[in-house]
Every structure is written in structure tokens, then in C-alpha cells.
Amino acid sequence: MPQDLYEILELTSHATPDEIKRAYRKLARQYHPDINPDDPEAAERFKEIASAYEILSDPNRKARYDQFGETGSSSGMTGPFGDFTDLFSSFFGGTHRTTSTRPNVERGEDLEAELALDFEQAIFGTEAEVTVRTAVACEPCEATGAAEGFKPVSCTRCDGIGQIREMRRSILGQMLTQTICPSCNGSGLEISNPCEICKGEGREIKNVTIPIEIQPGVAEGNTLRLSDRGAIGRRGGYYGDLYIHLRVAEHPVLERQGDDLVHRFHIPMTQAALGVDLEYETLDSREIISVQPGTQSGHIFRLKGKGVPHLNGRGRGDFVIEVVVDTPTDLTSEQENILRDYADKRNEEVNFKKKRTLRRR
Ligand SMILES: [Zn+2]
Ligand SMILES: [Zn+2]
Incomplete structure (x- = not known):
């Protein structure tokens, strides 16, 4: 999933238009390709900053992004879920991005749900809720996955790195391969005595009811993105997002x-x-x-x-x-x-x- 546009500009989602402009100017100066020649990372960052500002500086697109997490340009309404991800990857040149900047921390699954609205609820807005089957932090072990009195220790197989590097010989010569450590699933942690409730996962599957505020003017087929309302990753990982597909009833006349x-x-x-x-x-x-x-x-x-x-x-x-x-x-x-x-x-x-x-x- 794409990174949050506000995060890219090092802002919170409550930033004012002035703060957005200031943050953009500061960061654009810092990462400008002219100042950072031959630095592909800075160039990539500059591209992100410019794209984020392009959306957040336009009141219409900003409003759509705030409600739907949508970054589209012209057509107004959100398309189906798939379009939105495609749109974003084209925006950032197809680079795969995740919000996981901490190493070895897993991001939970994105979830999808449907919400049915009356004709008038979609027009005037309403407060609703959806119940989703999702993963939440396991309480007894505080999401660590370890039984009471035990703490996770560094994985012995990968030395806590979460990945295993191997040199392999092939017809093309020596190749360094890197795979996720199968013992710890990339977490870098080993649990000698797993929590009995979650079997060491650090999370539990539960039905959770989430309140949603529906803004006036939504329409059939719109998709809302609720950041961090998806499943939690294993062992205290990040939350995924929740996508809510709106269904709007027809009116008799x-x-x-x-x-x-x-x-x-x-x-x-x-x-x-x-x-x-x-x-x-x-x-x-x-x-x-x-x-x-x-x-x-x-x-x-x-x-x-x-x-x-x-x-x-x-x-x-x-x-x-x-x-x-x-x-x-x-x-x-x-x-x-x-x-x-x-x-x-x-x-x-x-x-x-x-x-x-x-x-x-
Ligand atoms: Zn490991
Ligand atoms: Zn547990």
C-alpha cells in the first residue's frame, strides 16, 4: 500500500494549507535533484514530495484524498478498489512501497467490507458501522506472542536479522540470494514458550465493529479508505487499512x-x-x-x-x-x-x- 501523503510531507492529516505549502518548500529544497546529483534515492523522494503536494495543494483532490485515500486527478468519483491501487503505482513509477519502515515489523492485511446505505443517507451523510473479521493484538501476551514470564529473544537461525543470505553458485556465477527466515517468518525473534491464546502469533482473530462517519454526497460504488483500521501484523506489527465499498439503495422515483x-x-x-x-x-x-x-x-x-x-x-x-x-x-x-x-x-x-x-x- 502507498505511503500516506501527509507522512511524505512529514505532516499530520490536520495540517493547514499553509503548513502543507511550507513543508513542501522545505522538503523540495532539501531533496531537489540539482542539490543531490547522482542520488537516486533523493530523486525518488523528490518525486514523492512533488506528487504529494500536487494532490494536497488542490482543495478538491485533497478532500477526495482525505475521505477516500484517492489520488485520482479528474473524473471526480472513486473507481473500484483495483483502479485506485493501479493509479497509485503509476503515480510513483510502479515502485512497490510499504509503510513498514521499522525493520522486521510485519504489516497486517488490508481488509475490505461492504456498507449498504439508504438513498438519503448517501446524500445527507450518516453515522454507520461495519463489523469485520480482523486480527487484533493478543491481550494476554501484549502482542509479543510469548507466554507470560517469557520474552522473545533474537532468532538463532538468522541472528535476529529476519532474513537469510546465501551465496549460490550458478551457471551465471556466484549469486547472493536473500530469503525471509523460515524460523521466525522475518520477525527476527524467537519465542521459546509461545502464548497459549495466540500460539505465538501475537494476534487474535475477532469480529470488530468499527464506527464510520459517512460524509454527505457519497455515491454507489465509492470506496472509503480507513487508514490503520485493517488487521494488525503479527507480534505487534503495523495495522493494515480497511476499505469500505459503498452500496447505495435506489429511490422509487x-x-x-x-x-x-x-x-x-x-x-x-x-x-x-x-x-x-x-x-x-x-x-x-x-x-x-x-x-x-x-x-x-x-x-x-x-x-x-x-x-x-x-x-x-x-x-x-x-x-x-x-x-x-x-x-x-x-x-x-x-x-x-x-x-x-x-x-x-x-x-x-x-x-x-x-x-x-x-x-x-
Ligand atoms: Zn529468523
Ligand atoms: Zn498471545
């Missing part, structure tokens, strides 16, 4: 198009022809819709700013009312006669009345 809400609004032809003022309720406001005489199907009333709140926290989409003029299908014979008279007065040709009952004599 409203359709969501980005941050606009669209209602195909049916009115009888008399109202369309003669005009009417109608009380209309959006999801959170009351409006008066003034249908003008002679309104056609497809006419649009656009209520500015009454749609879905934008995820960046500023403004809302529109509420779009698209008029559909209904032709009556349930005329009584009296109403039908009135319409026939009307057609007659306008010289509009219509079919003769169909006999509803056959009379036999």
Missing part, C-alpha cells in the same frame, strides 16, 4: 445523475395546457412550481443547489424536475364527449366513437 437529482414529474394535460402553481417537496425543502399554460413534456424546472451536496464540502448539485404530460386513459363517457366537442371546435380529426357494448335485438 428520483434518479441520481452525479450530484443532480432528477424527477420525471407527471402532470395531467389540463394542467400542462392551462397552467397551475404546484407545491413541490424536494428531499429537504418545499418549493412552488409554476407550470405555465402550454407547458410541454420534457420541460425542465431546475432548482439550483437543491441536489446532492458536493463531496468537497462546497455547494450542491441541482434538483431537476422534468415534466411528463400525461394523456388521460380513463375517460368517462361524459368527459369523452367534452373532448370530442373540443376536437370538433379545433377541427382536429379523431376516430369515431367505438361502441362499448354490442346490442343485439
Whole structure:
């Protein structure tokens, strides 16, 4: 998983725009390729710093990153989980990165969960929770994996390095191979008396319920990243991340198009022809819709700013009312006669009345 953008700039996630700018200037000066010629590590670091600043200095992209851990540029919404990782690796030239900077410390697994939201919860935000089966620190051994009274000692097979180096001869000559130590699984620690609860893993599998605050404006298919809410690594390792895929229920009449809400609004032809003022309720406001005489199907009333709140926290989409003029299908014979008279007065040709009952004599 990619490193946190704030970490790259040596900031916390509460940094102000000013602090972000200052941190970028300081670090960019420090790692600039001109100052560090022939230093590939500094060049790589400079690239990361520049990329992190590019996202965090743009309010929209920063907001998306803060909520979703997403670093995408243009399209707005988060794609599926896979896209996001691809995006990131392309960003950093495909280099594999992990947050594990301490040697021999394992990072726990990333977890995924689904969260179902109502149509309106996605629009206005809500507090929710998900229950995930995850690994947590084993309490009796305080995540060390060792039984009470025993402490982990340096692994004898790898001398606590966690890796085994071997010189091998091959047809290409001598080769140094490096593998993770199978005795300690790379931790560098050996446990003579493992904890009985976790069998020396230092962690336990449990169901954990995690509260989640859903920001207004999320949509079906969005994925949230909760940093460090995944599984803990073995023996006091780092936490993985938790990815939450959002599922949003459909509304019986409203359709969501980005941050606009669209209602195909049916009115009888008399109202369309003669005009009417109608009380209309959006999801959170009351409006008066003034249908003008002679309104056609497809006419649009656009209520500015009454749609879905934008995820960046500023403004809302529109509420779009698209008029559909209904032709009556349930005329009584009296109403039908009135319409026939009307057609007659306008010289509009219509079919003769169909006999509803056959009379036999
Ligand atoms: Zn070892
Ligand atoms: Zn334990």
C-alpha cells in the first residue's frame, strides 16, 4: 500500500494549507535533484514530495484524498478498489512501497467490507458501522506472542536479522540470494514458550465493529479508505487499512445523475395546457412550481443547489424536475364527449366513437 501523503510531507492529516505549502518548500529544497546529483534515492523522494503536494495543494483532490485515500486527478468519483491501487503505482513509477519502515515489523492485511446505505443517507451523510473479521493484538501476551514470564529473544537461525543470505553458485556465477527466515517468518525473534491464546502469533482473530462517519454526497460504488483500521501484523506489527465499498439503495422515483437529482414529474394535460402553481417537496425543502399554460413534456424546472451536496464540502448539485404530460386513459363517457366537442371546435380529426357494448335485438 502507498505511503500516506501527509507522512511524505512529514505532516499530520490536520495540517493547514499553509503548513502543507511550507513543508513542501522545505522538503523540495532539501531533496531537489540539482542539490543531490547522482542520488537516486533523493530523486525518488523528490518525486514523492512533488506528487504529494500536487494532490494536497488542490482543495478538491485533497478532500477526495482525505475521505477516500484517492489520488485520482479528474473524473471526480472513486473507481473500484483495483483502479485506485493501479493509479497509485503509476503515480510513483510502479515502485512497490510499504509503510513498514521499522525493520522486521510485519504489516497486517488490508481488509475490505461492504456498507449498504439508504438513498438519503448517501446524500445527507450518516453515522454507520461495519463489523469485520480482523486480527487484533493478543491481550494476554501484549502482542509479543510469548507466554507470560517469557520474552522473545533474537532468532538463532538468522541472528535476529529476519532474513537469510546465501551465496549460490550458478551457471551465471556466484549469486547472493536473500530469503525471509523460515524460523521466525522475518520477525527476527524467537519465542521459546509461545502464548497459549495466540500460539505465538501475537494476534487474535475477532469480529470488530468499527464506527464510520459517512460524509454527505457519497455515491454507489465509492470506496472509503480507513487508514490503520485493517488487521494488525503479527507480534505487534503495523495495522493494515480497511476499505469500505459503498452500496447505495435506489429511490422509487428520483434518479441520481452525479450530484443532480432528477424527477420525471407527471402532470395531467389540463394542467400542462392551462397552467397551475404546484407545491413541490424536494428531499429537504418545499418549493412552488409554476407550470405555465402550454407547458410541454420534457420541460425542465431546475432548482439550483437543491441536489446532492458536493463531496468537497462546497455547494450542491441541482434538483431537476422534468415534466411528463400525461394523456388521460380513463375517460368517462361524459368527459369523452367534452373532448370530442373540443376536437370538433379545433377541427382536429379523431376516430369515431367505438361502441362499448354490442346490442343485439
Ligand atoms: Zn529468523
Ligand atoms: Zn498471545
